[in-house]
Amino acid sequence: MRTTIDIDEKLIKEAWAVLHPKSKRELIEVSLREVIRREKIKRLVNRLGKTPMITLGEFLRLRRRG
Secondary structure (H helix, E strand, O other): OOOOOOOOHHHHHHHHHHHOOOOHHHHHHHHHHHHHHHHHHHHHHHHHOOOOOOOHHHHHHHHHHO
């Protein structure tokens, strides 16, 4: 998809220095993937906080019982 947007040049330069992409397109794609990855991790952590956890020993014992 082709889109024209205005992005803070200082922000672009800082991201470029950190990521060393081959192109602006790669810079944006890597950045978007990272934001998505972090949000998925946050959601997973929030869900795990609401899910009862079992120890590895309990898991193996339940698994052996079939």
